[in-house]
Amino acid sequence: MEYNKGGRIAKLVSSTFCMAFAMSFMFYVANASDPTPLQDFCVGVNDPNSTVHTNGELCKNPKDVTIDDFIYKGFNIPGDTNNTQGANATLVDIARFPAVNTQGVSIARVDFAPFGLNTPHLHPRGSEIFAVMEGTLYAGFVTADDKLYDTIIKKGDIIVFPQGLVHFQFNIGKTDALAIASFGSQNPGRVNVANAVFGSNPRILDDVLTKGFQVDEMVVEKLRSQFSSENRSINMGRSILKLLSQTL
């Protein structure tokens, strides 16, 4: 009897636990933002000499914080679009604006020259909500299973680019375009697809890119030459055989 009672309670407890466990899955929604702050604010201090590292920046002493710490100026100034792509994304993140530290937000303006392109890129740490202020853009993103969602967006339209997915915007108008984008992270990061693959430092070795893209070295070299960030002297004599010999 006693045993049975215990068994019933155990059964009840375990089924309640199972239900709570199942419900936690049913209602689980990925948080597309940074962790919540543990205090009202934590205005960042960027001390390059600090030996202490945190997930974010250290906090400035609240006694020394003034309203000015929370104000960023110059967001009205367009980025220079006189570059090969004809676009310039100015991201006001933790690096430029210490007030966003621990707040889970950042903002960008994207300026487009006529037919300018914000090249395919992704933000590893933030979802993006993107509002067209001026102009008409062809925009899209690609899911993890290679499905493209693309459309034309005009002044007044807002589009969401899901976190971590490759996306782009192309100004299809003969006039400048402007968009304001917000992120659910103080530090969304930006990975340009072409730069990551063809402009890394040091370079990704030919064996990987020729096989990965099923093209010969000439094509790989041509693509690399488009991305000036490569430091050629770092790459002198690098090869898989040499790396292998260094690890033996």
Ligand SMILES: *[C@@H]1O[C@H](CO)[C@@H](O)[C@H](O)[C@H]1NC(C)=O
């Ligand atoms: C960091 O340390 C260097 C060398 O000691 C010093 O010159 C510099 O002013 C320090 N920077 C800050 C921000 O404290």
Ligand SMILES: *[C@@H]1O[C@H](CO)[C@@H](O)[C@H](O)[C@H]1NC(C)=O
């Ligand atoms: C974007 O604009 C800023 C400010 O004018 C400029 O310093 C920067 O070089 C530009 N970036 C590109 C890629 O043209």
Ligand SMILES: *[C@@H]1O[C@H](CO)[C@@H](O)[C@H](O)[C@H]1NC(C)=O
């Ligand atoms: C754009 O940049 C090129 C080369 O960087 C320069 O020669 C040209 O004068 C610039 N054009 C404008 C309008 O600033």
Ligand SMILES: *[C@@H]1O[C@H](CO)[C@@H](O)[C@H](O)[C@H]1NC(C)=O
């Ligand atoms: C390129 O790499 C070499 C070797 O590591 C380094 O000495 C040099 O400063 C680098 N140049 C640039 C522009 O980063």
